[in-house]
Amino acid sequence: MSSVLVLYHSQEYGNTGAMAEAVAEGARSVGANVTLINTNARRITTDDYRAFDAVAFGTPDYFSYFAGTLKVFLDDWYIGKKTNAARLSNKPYALFLSHGGGGRAQRPFEDLFKQMGTKVGNTVVSAGRPTSPILEACRALGKQLAQAVR
Numbered sequence: 428m429s430s431v432l433v434l435y436h437s438q439e440y441g442n443t444g445a446m447a448e449a450v451a452e453g454a455r456s457v458g459a460n461v462t463l464i465n466t467n468a469r470r471i472t473t474d475d476y477r478a479f480d481a482v483a484f485g486t487p488d489y490f491s492y493f494a495g496t497l498k499v500f501l502d503d504w505y506i507g508k509k510t511n512a513a514r515l516s517n518k519p520y521a522l523f524l525s526h527g528g529g530g531r532a533q534r535p536f537e538d539l540f541k542q543m544g545t546k547v548g549n550t551v552v553s554a555g556r557p558t559s560p561i562l563e564a565c566r567a568l569g570k571q572l573a574q575a576v577r
């Protein structure tokens with residue numbers, strides 16, 4: 428069974444959290460074992476990160492950038508890779524983003540997370556509270572991500 432991590436920041440309204448749940452649902456629908464971590468609630472260690480086969484990253488747009496707690500993850504990951512690179516790169520990954528009407532975080536989010544491995548699908552981008560079609564797109568993305576694990 429593949430193990431999928433859904434690593435996201437959600438804080439203001441739970442918008443990104445709702446998208447994360449839908450991504451998880453999609454991955455579970457094809458048999459993946461899914462772990463959801465809100466980086467606003469806890470910091471994941473680089474060693475914990477190694478265990479997963481595929482990852483979905485989700486963030487709100489904060490000042491046209493991705494959330495600080497995901498930046499902390501990326502910093503930890505980069506530093507951790509210097510001492511032990513095992514199972515830190517080359518994972519299939521997917522992205523989802525929630526914004527309040529601007530959405531300019533998409534470019535830095537996609538650019539920085541390119542380092543994580545092979546991107547699966549397109550970034551799901553949502554304005555405000557996620558609609559049913561957005562949640563459906565998140566489910567489809569989660570499914571596609573889990574199926575990308577070889």
Ligand SMILES: Cc1cc2nc3c(=O)[nH]c(=O)nc-3n(C[C@H](O)[C@H](O)[C@H](O)COP(=O)(O)O)c2cc1C
Pocket residue numbers: 436437438439440441442443444487488489490491492525526527528529530531555556
């Ligand atoms: C500190 C802060 C900065 C924000 N900056 C932006 C922004 O630059 N552009 C934008 O479109 N929305 C911005 N927003 C709105 C959030 O991206 C939006 O409400 C999002 O859906 C919140 O996700 P959450 O409910 O999962 O926390 C900002 C919100 C906060 C709290």
